Amino acid sequence: MKSLQEIPWLDQAAANENQGLLHPRRIVPWRLNLYRIPWLRPLIESRWPQFLVRSLTLAGFVFTIATGLSGSIVGSHNFAIIFVWIAWWSALKLVFIPLGGRSWCSICPIPLPGDWLQQGGILSKGRGLGLNLHWPKRLKGSWLQSSAFLLIGLFSALTLTAPRVTGWVFVALFGLAIGLSLVFEKRAFCSYICPIGGFSGIYAQTAPVELRVIDKEICAKHGDKSCYHACPWGLYPVALRDSAACGLCMECLRACPKDNLALNLRPFGTDIGKARTANRLDSVRSLDASFLALVMLGSALAFTAVFVGPWGWLKSAAFAIGSLRWVGYAAAFLGLNLILLPGLFSLAVWSDRQSSKVRLPLKQEIANQSQALLPLGLFAWIAFTVSFALPKLGYVPGVLNDPLGWGWKLLGAGYTFWSPDVSGFSSVLQIILLLIGLFWSANVAWRLADSDYRRAGPIMAFCLAFSLGMLWLLIG
Amino acid sequence: MRREVLARLLIILLLSAAIGIPAVAWGKRSQEIVVHARMAETGGWAPENLTVPVGEPLHLRLTSDDVMHGFAVGQSDQPPVDVIPGEMTDVTLVFDQPGKYTFYCTRWCSVNHWRMRGTIEVTGPTTTTETVKPPLYVTLGLDIDTQHQADVIPAQKPSALRGALLQQSLPSVYLNREYYLTHTPLELWKALRGEQTLQKFSDQDIWDLAAWVWQLNTTPQALSEGQQLFEANCAACHGEKGSGNGVFADQLAQPDTENQTDMQMGEKTTRPVDFTDPVAMLSASPAHLQGKIIRGGMGTGMPYWGPIFTEEQTWALVAYLWTFQFEMEVKP
Numbered sequence: 001m002k003s004l005q006e007i008p009w010l011d012q013a014a015a016n017e018n019q020g021l022l023h024p025r026r027i028v029p030w031r032l033n034l035y036r037i038p039w040l041r042p043l044i045e046s047r048w049p050q051f052l053v054r055s056l057t058l059a060g061f062v063f064t065i066a067t068g069l070s071g072s073i074v075g076s077h078n079f080a081i082i083f084v085w086i087a088w089w090s091a092l093k094l095v096f097i098p099l100g101g102r103s104w105c106s107i108c109p110i111p112l113p114g115d116w117l118q119q120g121g122i123l124s125k126g127r128g129l130g131l132n133l134h135w136p137k138r139l140k141g142s143w144l145q146s147s148a149f150l151l152i153g154l155f156s157a158l159t160l161t162a163p164r165v166t167g168w169v170f171v172a173l174f175g176l177a178i179g180l181s182l183v184f185e186k187r188a189f190c191s192y193i194c195p196i197g198g199f200s201g202i203y204a205q206t207a208p209v210e211l212r213v214i215d216k217e218i219c220a221k222h223g224d225k226s227c228y229h230a231c232p233w234g235l236y237p238v239a240l241r242d243s244a245a246c247g248l249c250m251e252c253l254r255a256c257p258k259d260n261l262a263l264n265l266r267p268f269g270t271d272i273g274k275a276r277t278a279n280r281l282d283s284v285r286s287l288d289a290s291f292l293a294l295v296m297l298g299s300a301l302a303f304t305a306v307f308v309g310p311w312g313w314l315k316s317a318a319f320a321i322g323s324l325r326w327v328g329y330a331a332a333f334l335g336l337n338l339i340l341l342p343g344l345f346s347l348a349v350w351s352d353r354q355s356s357k358v359r360l361p362l363k364q365e366i367a368n369q370s371q372a373l374l375p376l377g378l379f380a381w382i383a384f385t386v387s388f389a390l391p392k393l394g395y396v397p398g399v400l401n402d403p404l405g406w407g408w409k410l411l412g413a414g415y416t417f418w419s420p421d422v423s424g425f426s427s428v429l430q431i432i433l434l435l436i437g438l439f440w441s442a443n444v445a446w447r448l449a450d451s452d453y454r455r456a457g458p459i460m461a462f463c464l465a466f467s468l469g470m471l472w473l474l475i476g
Numbered sequence: 477m478r479r480e481v482l483a484r485l486l487i488i489l490l491l492s493a494a495i496g497i498p499a500v501a502w503g504k505r506s507q508e509i510v511v512h513a514r515m516a517e518t519g520g521w522a523p524e525n526l527t528v529p530v531g532e533p534l535h536l537r538l539t540s541d542d543v544m545h546g547f548a549v550g551q552s553d554q555p556p557v558d559v560i561p562g563e564m565t566d567v568t569l570v571f572d573q574p575g576k577y578t579f580y581c582t583r584w585c586s587v588n589h590w591r592m593r594g595t596i597e598v599t600g601p602t603t604t605t606e607t608v609k610p611p612l613y614v615t616l617g618l619d620i621d622t623q624h625q626a627d628v629i630p631a632q633k634p635s636a637l638r639g640a641l642l643q644q645s646l647p648s649v650y651l652n653r654e655y656y657l658t659h660t661p662l663e664l665w666k667a668l669r670g671e672q673t674l675q676k677f678s679d680q681d682i683w684d685l686a687a688w689v690w691q692l693n694t695t696p697q698a699l700s701e702g703q704q705l706f707e708a709n710c711a712a713c714h715g716e717k718g719s720g721n722g723v724f725a726d727q728l729a730q731p732d733t734e735n736q737t738d739m740q741m742g743e744k745t746t747r748p749v750d751f752t753d754p755v756a757m758l759s760a761s762p763a764h765l766q767g768k769i770i771r772g773g774m775g776t777g778m779p780y781w782g783p784i785f786t787e788e789q790t791w792a793l794v795a796y797l798w799t800f801q802f803e804m805e806v807k808p
Contacts, residue, residue, distance in 0.1 A: 051483060052486075055483075055487055055490050056490065058487070059494040060494070062495060063494035063495075063497070063498070066494060066497075066498040070498050071498070072562050074539075074540075074541060074562035077561070077563070122483040123483045124477070124479070404498060404501055
């Protein structure tokens with residue numbers, strides 16, 4: 001993610017444009033610009049529909065904190081646990097990310113108060129508060145997001161089951177988001193800290209939605225850069241090479257006076273499978289994204305082992321925070337994510353590089369090849385969600401009936417919990433999901449290796465080993 | 477500008493609802509008594525001491541914060557109810573006598589299950605002047621903590637049915653209830669063995685006669701009630717067959733020294749008593765067993781049941797304990 005000043009080729013782009021070197025405006029194949037659909041356009045153009053949805057998610061978020069802190073301490077009967085970790089999590093993993101990329105970011109309530117303080121108003125701009133400092137260069141990239149996700153993993157057994165802890169974690173996230181927006185410019189929390197933003201971002205590259213400039217020529221001629229100034233994320237749409245950083249807030253579409261921005265439907269996985277050469281690597285993808293992709297794989301394994309696996313001792317070790325057993329769990333979890341998976345993957349990339357004719361630096365090869373991990377990671381999380389969250393969806397009406405666990409009967413007196421029985425088809429479904437992920441990843445690896453099986457082999461083997469591990473944990 | 481005001485109003489309205497609904501509910505909640513049940517290790521009942529004036533209804537909303545518990549009030553006819561995690565069980569209690577009542581957990585929730593007890597102080601003018609009668613073992617001056625061992629034990633389990641066939645030869649002095657309550661089966665056996673009229677009987681016959689005397693002092697109904705009480709309250713440690721191997725027995729025999737709560741409670745526990753062991757059982761009197769039940773084991777982990785069982789229930793339980801030694805007729 002770069003701010004305008006940091007995009008090295010930008011001046012060059014204008015120069016190229018002057019020399020008539022840019023491609024002429026053309027219709028991009030396989031794209032459907034949703035912003036040009038007559039009935040959809042007003043819904044995006046007006047800030048109200050999005051604002052209404054966001055004000056509801058904000059109220060829901062605050063209600064979740066309130067119920068988490070004051071409601072029943074029994075997780076399965078508390079709105080906070082069921083709505084966040086079952087309903088929202090399922091929606092995020094099964095719908096928002098695979099079909100919409102960072103679409104959750106477009107309605108996420110967490111950055112709202114910070115945005116309003118920064119711009120001094122909700123819909124209009126006034127005198128904003130805050131220091132508007134630049135985010136420190138050393139902390140850029142997704143390293144902090146990876147760390148935040150690892151931190152969640154360490155305490156997941158408690159966070160996902162204890163309503164009080166969920167409540168306080170949310171208070172902390174909310175406070176951090178507001179605090180950072182008063183110190184730093186734009187959405188520092190979303191861009192560099194939020195773990196959900198982190199993994200939504202990497203998997204958004206596989207999703208069939210993108211926000212792109214239609215014609216760069218028009219942008220080059222347009223001196224105001226209204227879109228850049230409107231973007232709460234500090235992005236310049238012309239510079240978007242993939243969808244990892246764009247939060248789909250639609251502000252640039254609203255700001256562009258030339259109607260030169262498109263919200264496109266596109267084929268799945270458009271952003272991945274293209275090897276990047278040295279000078280293009282700097283744009284977005286670097287080792288931080290590779291590390292995040294590996295952390296997501298490791299966490300999928302760990303979460304599945306703890307929450308779905310048959311080992312009671314593992315569950316209680318993950319739960320007994322601070323105890324010696326938990327320290328063991330934490331060491332294993334961190335070892336898996338910081339040493340084992342990065343080590344194996346680096347080894348795979350290294351042996352891939354050995355049989356390559358053009359040898360790029362190893363770091364860059366790792367960054368390139370890690371694209372192949374994205375489809376597999378996405379589908380591993382979907383498969384985990386199918387076995388973790390779907391059987392518990394039956395609790396959702398229950399907590400609507402009695403959100404605080406105080407014996408309310410909002411939906412009627414005789415309401416009983418039902419639990420959908422997914423045991424029959426879920427293992428078949430999980431195999432299918434993992435197979436899709438594996439084949440898609442193998443395909444990406446194949447393309448990255450220029451269809452050379454000796455080169456793609458090690459990465460494919462890594463993906464296969466991960467799939468088998470995941471399959472063993474899920475189905476056993 | 478109007479749009480901005482509208483947007484701000486909407487946000488204020490929604491946020492007030494999001495905070496207000498739980499807050500109002502929280503306020504209303506305090507008017508009822510919500511009693512939270514947790515395993516004794518993590519706090520037991522909260523609140524654990526309740527007060528209510530005599531004759532006035534006490535509305536309780538019971539919920540569990542961990543596993544399934546049960547709720548019952550000692551020495552009352554109130555049927556026990558289950559206390560389920562995350563659900564509310566409503567109970568209304570009315571007490572017609574002032575005094576201190578004990579409520580307790582009726583589900584084997586943990587090894588310290590029996591520690592889940594609380595009190596209900598029922599206040600009001602005392603209507604009866606009935607003085608509390610000390611339990612029999614106190615009146616008798618029985619030391620129920622001494623070691624007791626039978627030096628003679630039967631070769632096979634004595635049968636009340638076989639004893640009944642020999643009954644006409646039994647001197648009537650052994651048949652009154654006072655004798656039964658205050659003597660051990662061994663004492664009865666030795667006394668009968670010394671009777672001239674019973675010389676012709678074998679040792680086993682005399683044991684059968686003793687079993688018959690013991691059965692005579694109870695009823696099939698009482699035995700059945702005793703069995704229910706035993707299975708609900710005692711079997712967790714003493715085992716369903718009375719042989720001292722209930723589900724918590726091993727934990728009691730080897731208290732987990734790493735477990736802080738045990739150490740905090742200053743508890744040293746021992747293996748639960750085996751009621752099928754004739755050496756110990758035949759040298760104990762009903763008064764002795766009743767004393768153990770109502771007072772508890774003092775440093776063994778055996779709870780006290782005085783505030784929970786009525787006197788009738790205690791005697792029914794004592795009578796049932798003898799079925800582990802004697803073949804007796806228990807009403808199914």
